[in-house]
Amino acid sequence: MPTVEDVLERVIELVEPSEEEKKKLSEIASALLEVCRRKFCNIEGFVEASVEGSAAKDTWLRSKPEIDVFIHFSPTTSREAMEKVIIELGAEAVQEMGGRSRLRYAEHPYVEGFMDNITVNIVGCYKVSAGKWISAVDRTPHHTRYVVSKxxxxxxxxxxxxxxxxxxxxxxxxxxxxxxxxxxxxxxxxxxxxxxxxxxxxxxxxxxxxxxxxxxxxxxxxxxxxxxxxxxxxxxxxxxxxxxxxxxxxxxxxxxxxxxxxxxxxxxxxxxxGGFTQKPNSLESLAENRELFVIMFRIDEYVPPDVIWGELRRSAAGIKKRLELAGFNVYNYGIDEREGSIVLAFELDKINLPSRFVHRGPPVWMRDAIRFVEKHLSSPDTVAGPWIEGERLYVLKKREETSVDVLLKRWISQGEVSISRQLNEAFSSSKMVAGWREVINMLGSGIHASFLARFLSSRPAFMEAFGRKEQA
Missing domain, CATH: 1.10.1410.30 (CCA tRNA nucleotidyltransferase, domain 2)
Incomplete structure (x- = not known):
């Protein structure tokens, strides 16, 4: 097994950019900075433009070259005015450099661009002293100066x-x-x-x-x-x-x-x-005889990643809670998003509830006891009872539906699941499948296959290295 020093000596060649790569990024950063200064110099409220982030600090990874150009505005500039010119002139700056751009969102909109295999971001901020922050990104230039000094x-x-x-x-x-x-x-x-x-x-x-x-x-x-x-x-x-x-x-x-x-x-x-091996190496052997349930839908309009992932996480937690309330035991769940295609995967103790269940009623001394007896004596879905055990009433009921996919569809349509309001329509029209073979057929050969393998493995990939021998 190699020593830590042996490994780090090999790794530094992977993460440290060459002098030629550093020179290329520096030249593009300088050129983009000049283009931005020229485009913004006559804009009311503009103060200066600067390179920030990992490019300014020289901490960027060889595999991920990135340039952040910050456009500083006077604190008297309205946020709406700043955002408007960032969107318009930021895109123009990227295009003038021969790149392609798209609008992204954090606390406020910014322009993301791509040129010569380098990602660039053009971000608006306010020129303020420490502690006088107007927006969250106002701290970034201060962060850069602190890190560079250390x-x-x-x-x-x-x-x-x-x-x-x-x-x-x-x-x-x-x-x-x-x-x-x-x-x-x-x-x-x-x-x-x-x-x-x-x-x-x-x-x-x-x-x-x-x-x-x-x-x-x-x-x-x-x-x-x-x-x-x-x-x-x-x-x-x-x-x-x-x-x-x-x-x-x-x-x-x-x-x-x-x-x-x-x-x-x-x-x-x-x-x-990240070169860990997943064992066993086939989805079928990973999934066989496991109780899997998958929800799949598309969102084609652009939604900021943090927004959509926040909504997906809250919705998945709401679905888990509703499944457990109905009697399913949720072992694990995961979320994947690729190119607008979204998958929520659940592993359960079962994908079908028993056809009969015991419904617990009130204690006999409560006012509702008579109403409970009357209701369930005449109900067609009553199998047995009501009976008394201790002080409480019970009745054996039958279920019309037992499959998790059918039940969840019904609960969503009846508003019984705590899911994001923005995603309600997507969930209502989603495709739901239950059963390990059906899940393999749906996801096993598409863009979600790698997610499915990781979900079924249910362990961080780095654990594969534990105890493994590797030649230096």
Whole structure:
């Protein structure tokens, strides 16, 4: 088995851009910056344009070159005016550089572009001093200056190792879909711990909630009181009232902790490349005799990723709650979105409820006891009873429908499921299938096949490396 040092020596070649690649990104960033300055210079409220993010900090991954150009406006500029010119002139700037653009949304709209295999973002912000934030992105230039002031060439290498590790273990990304570590958070962790291995060794012993305050502006008690219910708290060095790790879910933090433990014990380049093998290697052998249920529909109009994923997560939780209320035991569920096609997958203890069930009634001393007896004595779906056990009434009933897909369709149509209002129509017209063979037929050979394999495996991919021997 290779040593940790052997693995990291190989990994740095994958994550560290070459001098030629750095030069190319720098030249494109400079050219785009000049185009933006020229286009925005006569716009009322424009102050300056700057390159921010990983390009400015020289922490971008070789596999993910990205340039963020921020257009700074005076605080007196209205948000509507700023957004309007960002949308119009940002797209023009990208097109003038020979790229293609599209509109994206975070707190407010921004322009995303693609040119020479590089992703560019043109974002509007307000030129404000620290603590005078008008929008969330106003902090970004302050973040850039802080990180640049702290990083050395060695620490930039360590940041890239961490970003590669987070990417390979699928814990990178602060968007709702992932719930993981942002780029800025990665940089702060390296600054605080002084290196990639130092961070992993510390993380191996973490027990949430974890509190990190680089500038020591808050006590642990103050941080826990300010950022309640956060498994990981990293106080923003430029704003002590902000938790940089607020997006990190307990699940993703726990995955990072365990991945750190396993990597230190069984180092492998696969932690950075994601090149883990799934065993067994066929969907049929993974799915056979398991009680699977899938909902599938399309959303063709553009919805910001964080919006749609928030709605999908809330809807999936609502469906789980309704299924369990009816008597299904939900072992696991997952969500996938590819090219507007959405899948919600559930593994249950059964896909059909029993044809009969015991309905518990009120105690005999309650006023409703007589009404319960009258109702169920004359009901055609009563199989036996009512009877008395202890002080309470019971009756054996039969179900007209038992299949999970038919029942869920009915519950949704009757408004009995807590799903997002925006997705109600999509769920109502969705395709639902129950049974492992039917699920394999629907998803086994399409764009959701890899998701289905991971869902059926139900383990983080990095666990495949545990105990595995690898030749250096």
């Amino acid at each position: 990083l050395t060439p060695r620490l930039r290498r360590e940041v890239r190792l961490l970003k590669g590790f987070l990417t390979g273990t699928e814990t990178y990304g602060a968007e709702i879909r992932v719930g993981g570590f942002s780029g800025y958070l990665s940089e702060l962790l390296i600054i605080h711990f002084g290196g990639f291995l130092e961070l992993l060794k510390s993380a191996s012993g973490w027990r949430p909630p974890v509190v990190i305050d680089i500038e020591q502006r808050l006590s642990r008690r103050e941080a826990l009181a300010l950022f309640t219910n956060s498994p990981l708290i990293v106080v923003d060095p430029v704003d002590k009232n902000r938790n940089v790790a607020s997006a990190v879910t307990l699940t993703k933090l726990s995955e990072f902790i365990l991945a750190s433990k396993i990597f230190l014990e069984s180092p492998s380049i696969s932690f950075f490349t």
